Amino acid sequence: MTNHWIDIKNADVILIMGSNAAENHPISFKWVEKAREERGAKLIVVDPRFTRTAAKADIYAPIRIGTDIAFVGGLINYILQTESYNKEYVKLHTNASWIVDDKFDFDPEEGVFSGFIKLGEFEGSAYGKYDKKKGGWTYKRDENGEIMRDPTLQHPRCVFQLLKKHFSRYTPEVVEKITGCPKEKFLEIAKVVASTGRPDRVMTHMYAMGLTQHTYGTQNIRSFVIMQLLLGNIGLAGGGINALRGESNVQGSTDMCLLFHILPGYLKTPRESQQTLQQYLDKYTPKPLIKGSVNYWKNYPKFIVSLLKAWWGEKAKKENDFCYSYLPKLDDGENYSHIVLFEKMFNGHFEGAFLWGQNAAVGGPNANKERKALEKLKWMVCVDLFKTETAEFWKRPGVNPSDIKTEVFLLPAAASYEKQGTVTNSGRWCQWRWKAVNPPGEAKPDADIINMLFKKIRELYEKEGGTFPDPILDSYWPYGEEVNTEDVLAEINGFDWKTRKRVANFTKLKDDGSTACGNWLYSGVFPEEGNLAKRRNTDDTTGIGLYPKFTWCWPLNRRILYNRASCDDKGRPWCPDRPVIWWDGSRWIGDVPDYGKTTPPDAVKRGVGAFIMLPEGVARIWAPGLKDGPFPEFYEPLESFTKNLLHPKQNFNPAIALSMKFVNGPMNKKGSSSKFPYVATTYRVCEHYQSGALTRNIPYLVEMMPDMFIEIPVELAKEKGIKNGDKVRVISARGTVEGIAVVTHRMMPLNVNGKKVYQIGMPWHWGYRGLSTGDSANKATPHWGDPNTMIPEYKGFLVDVEKA
Amino acid sequence: MGITRRNFLKAAGVITAGTALGIDLKPAEAKASELKITKAKETKTICPYCAVGCGMLVHSIPHTNKVINLEGDPDHVINRGALCSKGTTLRQLAGSENPRRLTKPLYRAPGSSEWREVSWEWAIEQIARRVKETRDRTFITRNKKGNVVNRCEGIASLGSAALDNEECYLLVKMLRTLGIVYLEHQARI
Numbered sequence: 003m004t005n006h007w008i009d010i011k012n013a014d015v016i017l018i019m020g021s022n023a024a025e026n027h028p029i030s031f032k033w034v035e036k037a038r039e040e041r042g043a044k045l046i047v048v049d050p051r052f053t054r055t056a057a058k059a060d061i062y063a064p065i066r067i068g069t070d071i072a073f074v075g076g077l078i079n080y081i082l083q084t085e086s087y088n089k090e091y092v093k094l095h096t097n098a099s100w101i102v103d104d105k106f107d108f109d110p111e112e113g114v115f116s117g118f119i120k121l122g123e124f125e126g127s128a129y130g131k132y133d134k135k136k137g138g139w140t141y142k143r144d145e146n147g148e149i150m151r152d153p154t155l156q157h158p159r160c161v162f163q164l165l166k167k168h169f170s171r172y173t174p175e176v177v178e179k180i181t182g183c184p185k186e187k188f189l190e191i192a193k194v195v196a197s198t199g200r201p202d203r204v205m206t207h208m209y210a211m212g213l214t215q216h217t218y219g220t221q222n223i224r225s226f227v228i229m230q231l232l233l234g235n236i237g238l239a240g241g242g243i244n245a246l247r248g249e250s251n252v253q254g255s256t257d258m259c260l261l262f263h264i265l266p267g268y269l270k271t272p273r274e275s276q277q278t279l280q281q282y283l284d285k286y287t288p289k290p291l292i293k294g295s296v297n298y299w300k301n302y303p304k305f306i307v308s309l310l311k312a313w314w315g316e317k318a319k320k321e322n323d324f325c326y327s328y329l330p331k332l333d334d335g336e337n338y339s340h341i342v343l344f345e346k347m348f349n350g351h352f353e354g355a356f357l358w359g360q361n362a363a364v365g366g367p368n369a370n371k372e373r374k375a376l377e378k379l380k381w382m383v384c385v386d387l388f389k390t391e392t393a394e395f396w397k398r399p400g401v402n403p404s405d406i407k408t409e410v411f412l413l414p415a416a417a418s419y420e421k422q423g424t425v426t427n428s429g430r431w432c433q434w435r436w437k438a439v440n441p442p443g444e445a446k447p448d449a450d451i452i453n454m455l456f457k458k459i460r461e462l463y464e465k466e467g468g469t470f471p472d473p474i475l476d477s478y479w480p481y482g483e484e485v486n487t488e489d490v491l492a493e494i495n496g497f498d499w500k501t502r503k504r505v506a507n508f509t510k511l512k513d514d515g516s517t518a519c520g521n522w523l524y525s526g527v528f529p530e531e532g533n534l535a536k537r538r539n540t541d542d543t544t545g546i547g548l549y550p551k552f553t554w555c556w557p558l559n560r561r562i563l564y565n566r567a568s569c570d571d572k573g574r575p576w577c578p579d580r581p582v583i584w585w586d587g588s589r590w591i592g593d594v595p596d597y598g599k600t601t602p603p604d605a606v607k608r609g610v611g612a613f614i615m616l617p618e619g620v621a622r623i624w625a626p627g628l629k630d631g632p633f634p635e636f637y638e639p640l641e642s643f644t645k646n647l648l649h650p651k652q653n654f655n656p657a658i659a660l661s662m663k664f665v666n667g668p669m670n671k672k673g674s675s676s677k678f679p680y681v682a683t684t685y686r687v688c689e690h691y692q693s694g695a696l697t698r699n700i701p702y703l704v705e706m707m708p709d710m711f712i713e714i715p716v717e718l719a720k721e722k723g724i725k726n727g728d729k730v731r732v733i734s735a736r737g738t739v740e741g742i743a744v745v746t747h748r749m750m751p752l753n754v755n756g757k758k759v760y761q762i763g764m765p766w767h768w769g770y771r772g773l774s775t776g777d778s779a780n781k782a783t784p785h786w787g788d789p790n791t792m793i794p795e796y797k798g799f800l801v802d803v804e805k806a
Numbered sequence: 807m808g809i810t811r812r813n814f815l816k817a818a819g820v821i822t823a824g825t826a827l828g829i830d831l832k833p834a835e836a837k838a839s840e841l842k843i844t845k846a847k848e849t850k851t852i853c854p855y856c857a858v859g860c861g862m863l864v865h866s867i868p869h870t871n872k873v874i875n876l877e878g879d880p881d882h883v884i885n886r887g888a889l890c891s892k893g894t895t896l897r898q899l900a901g902s903e904n905p906r907r908l909t910k911p912l913y914r915a916p917g918s919s920e921w922r923e924v925s926w927e928w929a930i931e932q933i934a935r936r937v938k939e940t941r942d943r944t945f946i947t948r949n950k951k952g953n954v955v956n957r958c959e960g961i962a963s964l965g966s967a968a969l970d971n972e973e974c975y976l977l978v979k980m981l982r983t984l985g986i987v988y989l990e991h992q993a994r995i
Contacts, residue, residue: 387899
């Protein structure tokens with residue numbers, strides 16, 4: 003979240019689109035309700051289903067699964083046409099006035115941006131990748147090499163005018179035809195949303211997997227970013243782009259970068275073409291695009307060197323590039339993410355795998371394929387609290403254990419209150435939690451399991467040698483017999499290598515090997531004065547619910563990101579009744595400023611922009627950094643029943659070249675709408691959590707939500723002779739899912755460009771283990787995903803439904 | 807008239823005096839009025855489910871592993887004592903409440919249809935062996951193009967968003983040190 007949970011109470015308009023917050027983040031609704039009670043805030047919900055969240059809305063609009071860009075594109079168009087945007091904010095804090103290279107263009111007939119290289123064709127649409135250089139995805143420079151800008155926003159090639167042109171096609175009529183949302187309902191919402199373009203009105207956007215789990219998920223988010231920037235809602239209290247993340251520490255695990263492409267603190271995993279540290283730094287340390295831009299990532303060298311020092315300690319010296327060569331390198335252009343990983347596993351690429359508290363057999367896309375893939379492993383280590391579907395994949399229904407040769411180790415782990423450490427919530431708050439009781443029996447905290455394992459591996463290499471033991475033998479691994487997690491947090495915070503004194507924050511990190519820091523973003527959580535994640539001071543000194551001394555948030559305990567943008571060029575808040583920071587004549591006070599503490603307000607007119615992490619210094623309305631376009635464009639899901647109304651020639655996101663490697667591969671068929679006429683989505687319920695590994699073993703929760711079910715529209719159920727409570731089957735080209743029919747008006751048929759469309763919904767919590775067992779919705783979902791993130795398209799695929 | 811909910815409750819109101827039933831409830835009341843958590847150890851924790859990060863209080867009997875109560879922390883500024891159904895029922899995750907919790911390392915041999923209990927020492931030794939053998943066998947110093955990549959191709963690791971930050975950090979440190987690049991978790995999906 004750019005903001006945080008309590009801040010929601012400061013909003014005038016709360017737009018929940020791509021989330022069912024009342025269901026899946028229930029306590030957030032405390033703050034939604036507070037906004038409504040105390041400031042008369044309006045709650046707008048746009049969702050394919052009439053959810054528990056929709057039931058609380060002031061305005062609810064239905065929408066076809068996967069058509070959010072069409073809807074938001076329509077909102078952007080409305081805002082531009084009615085001139086409801088915050089003109090001063092847009093000029094001051096975004097790249098709206100920046101002029102784009104002559105070569106950049108979008109072809110509305112072909113449905114692709116300039117620079118598209120076609121690699122193949124699929125069902126009449128092209129797929130490939132973009133050559134950004136060829137396509138001119140860059141700013142235009144003058145004779146002196148300076149980027150050209152038009153502060154009047156009139157120049158036909160400035161970002162603002164290009165934006166206007168791009169979204170001019172998204173009229174209310176087009177929105178209705180694509181999304182099935184009635185025009186009047188769309189306009190009712192547009193009016194309320196656009197009202198927050200006034201400087202003194204703020205809208206917050208709450209979203210989750212409803213937006214991300216698509217082959218254009220990143221562009222879904224981008225469309226909201228553009229809208230919120232136009233309305234001047236970023237950096238303000240009650241505003242922002244707020245991702246409601248799904249697990250207690252997924253924010254933390256993401257920050258610690260348990261992902262192939264990044265290292266702790268969002269540093270890039272090195273590639274083969276960066277053989278030396280200098281090559282790596284040259285590639286990834288950005289240069290400012292405009293004079294004056296703070297461009298904070300210029301400190302990249304300090305972050306990576308301090309990380310290397312934390313990993314190889316004494317052995318990491320300037321002469322050996324701080325052991326940079328010990329870091330494994332990725333091949334150029336290769337992807338190693340979840341879907342690719344499991345496709346490789348299916349092909350026998352791996353001998354062994356670890357699954358730490360992850361139940362991929364239920365939670366992964368294309369469950370049948372992923373379960374089959376596990377059979378190819380020689381050995382597998384599961385670390386969990388219960389016997390999960392993944393741990394027992396070798397005796398799942400339909401297989402003979404004697405056919406499966408995988409050795410499996412199942413290690414018992416401690417639960418949350420059986421150990422101590424920090425977890426980071428969606429609002430970036432890093433919260434310490436204490437140990438209440440010991441884990442049961444011989445169960446251990448994962449920290450101790452990792453510690454024992456690494457030490458044993460190192461011992462084997464010490465005794466026997468082996469392939470390239472150096473990184474292991476030279477590892478800085480100072481943890482005792484049992485890990486003191488507070489010591490680990492101290493290492494994450496960072497310390498001076500010589501004196502061992504903990505650093506105050508990341509501004510004190512060096513690139514010369516004198517500091518060690520496990521994660522620069524968390525630097526400042528545990529300075530010399532103490533473990534700030536343990537703080538529980540409930541004083542709200544700011545009046546807007548920042549609670550600056552309650553735990554600690556990154557970065558630097560700054561509670562609202564981009565807060566410099568909450569003020570004009572004189573340092574006056576756009577919203578004087580909810581100020582986040584303000585200029586008192588000599589410095590910024592309020593929240594920790596996202597800006598130089600004493601940098602004067604008018605510096606923003608001299609290139610010192612409010613968005614200090616970007617080389618532009620200003621926020622990107624036009625964003626050339628993504629794989630599939632600097633502007634979002636509406637595309638259909640890969641499996642769709644209709645032609646793309648905007649450009650029938652290009653139905654789906656053309657940049658999905660990587661996914662196309664797997665489409666129609668073994669056990670990953672793409673289905674046609676003639677066989678699979680209905681659109682399906684997957685989601686969660688309050689009473690269960692993710693793959694159900696925990697909650698389906700908890701008696702009270704099983705009592706409350708005992709069975710796997712399928713939500714079916716009343717009209718469709720009638721056609722199929724399905725009654726509420728009947729056993730039904732949902733079938734996709736990947737697999738079949740059985741469940742109990744919940745026939746409901748909540749799933750309403752939509753009129754999509756003259757065609758009546760039925761939508762089906764299913765929760766994905768169930769599997770063949772636990773107190774409550776049931777079929778897994780992910781047997782129906784596919785192995786294809788977003789080109790930037792490879793998040794699978796769990797929402798927006800085709801199915802058939804029949805009585806079982 | 808019959809018994810309706812309203813007149814049953816009205817009658818029940820009389821029971822507090824004890825006399826209507828002809829028994830003296832005072833000693834029972836005295837015992838009940840001492841909260842079961844009065845002598846308990848109170849521990850602050852954060853909910854392990856969604857990412858709101860609600861504060862919770864765990865009440866356990868000191869020097870035992872028995873969890874007797876779990877409720878929202880009224881002093882946590884985000885949830886102020888409230889919890890959803892998952893948080894509210896978290897007590898049933900405790901070892902003292904849930905007999906389904908794994909308590910011993912288990913091992914499944916190739917082709918077997920059963921688990922067998924093993925010791926930690928044995929399990930860690932075996933796993934470490936597997937890691938070393940696989941790493942030694944599948945390590946790539948130079949890739950096809952001849953560039954130094956120092957990668958362990960044969961091992962993948964998944965998980966987890968359920969681990970604490972300190973655990974995630976140790977895990978990533980270990981995995982990268984071993985040269986593992988196929989490293990993913992729930993955030994991807």
